[in-house]
Amino acid sequence: MSDEMIKKTCLWQEHVRLGAKMSPFAGFDMPIQYKGITEEHLAVRQKVGMFDVSHMGEIFISGNDALRYVNHIFTNDISNMDSGSILYGMMCYEDGGVVDDLLVYKETEDNHYLLVVNAANIDKDYEWMLENAVGFDVSIDNASDDWGQIAVQGPQAEDVVSKMLGEWVRPLTFYTFVRNDDYIVSRTGYTGEDGFEIYATPEKTIALWKALLAVGVEPCGLGCRDTLRFEAGLPLYGDELSKDISPVMAGLGMFCKLDKEEFIGKEALSRQKADGVMQKLVGIEIEDRAIPRAGYAVELEDGTQVGVVTTGYHSISLDKSICFALVESAYSKLDTPLWIRIRKKVFGGKVVKKRFYQTNYKK
Amino acid sequence: MSKIIEGLLYSESHEWVKVEGDIAVVGVSDYAQAEMGEITYVDLPQVDDEFAAGEEFGALESVKASSDLYSPVSGVVTEVNTALEDAPELVNEDSYANWLIKVRMTNPSETEELMNADSYKTHINE
Missing domain, CATH: 2.40.30.110 (Aminomethyltransferase beta-barrel domains)
Known part of the structure; x- marks a missing residue:
């Protein structure tokens, strides 16, 4: 990929200013480490660290058929989701191979969902969603470039984030979120620790990053993001899930609701579950x-x-x-x-x- | 700025050699250890293993990556720095004091192919 093709997140300037070791990842020039992978890893396990995850994709789905449509492309079952809740699952091909793994956020208004997908797969996922929307009354909005995102992770994350955004973040439990005029704040992460993922405009994201830095939150790169998620047993698309590695093979069958009426890949995954996988x-x-x-x-x-x-x-x-x-x-x-x-x-x-x-x- | 020591010989793959008679003491340059970052494991051969010049004789591993080590000369391993097994970080602390292996050279004229400190400095700045 040529230099001109490489994208930068809204926080790129901050990473360079902090002297991060930068490297291309999923089409973005991303920080791999600042002080060192070990130190950053331990900061998240013992205190609190933050990651620029603005490269992740945000795709909004709305319309009369949004619930039925998301259930069609997603392996988990969103029928009984409460507003403000989040589900993890996959989008699969007919043969059970994985298009991507993602989070589905159910917004306050009925038939409004936010799908958060892997940076490397944004274009592929968006195409896949469009291809499979035929016959559904839905609008699919790839808003990935409009949103920055910071993951604040570690045992002190709640204290730090409540200081920044307000006490209202404290009652959030794992896999729930709140959306207000400025932020989407979800109690999620990719480290095995407690923490939050905070979505906002690029301007607000930069301001939040600087404020978090000022109170001593450790900037952490993609290097320790991988060591942390790995220890916590979390898969990375491309390594543990792919078009050739199905959720059943990866031991993630619990996120595939085979009793759901239908979804893309259901038959193949049901067969894999019944007959076993190689x-x-x-x-x-x-x-x-x-x-x-x-x-x-x-x-x-x-x-x-x-x-x-x-x-x-x-x-x-x-x-x-x-x-x-x-x-x-x-x-x-x-x-x-x-x-x-x-x-x-x-x-x-x-x-x-x-x-x-x-x-x-x-x- | 990487530290380069006068009097040592250097390979393009960033190993250094100190010639002591027919023995070559082999380590990695300061540049190489800095590029690697925190070294967490040093994979070394055993005494009496034999390598040709340019052959892989082990590896340095950081958290994220593994970097192969290449023998700058042909010969037989006479000594291995076993202190690095439990303390791989010594290579980060001082990559010149903490050598990796000693090799009894079978073809000492191969050292003529290696770079001196000045040439190596140019090499890493290219």
């Missing part, structure tokens, strides 16, 4: 400091390859080398011994739960 996503812990990286082979003791690593780190919070891997289903049970080839050596390990880190959400 491969499943697992967690693996190895007994060494060596680091299993995406693409490394997962093997049996005799060297037969039975899978591949999708994300791996030496976990900062747990001081263990762990990874997600897609393996043949026969080897996906907890405690199954598996080996990972790291360069010229092979390291033994075993299947463990994918949620490596005990999450701390405000229920």
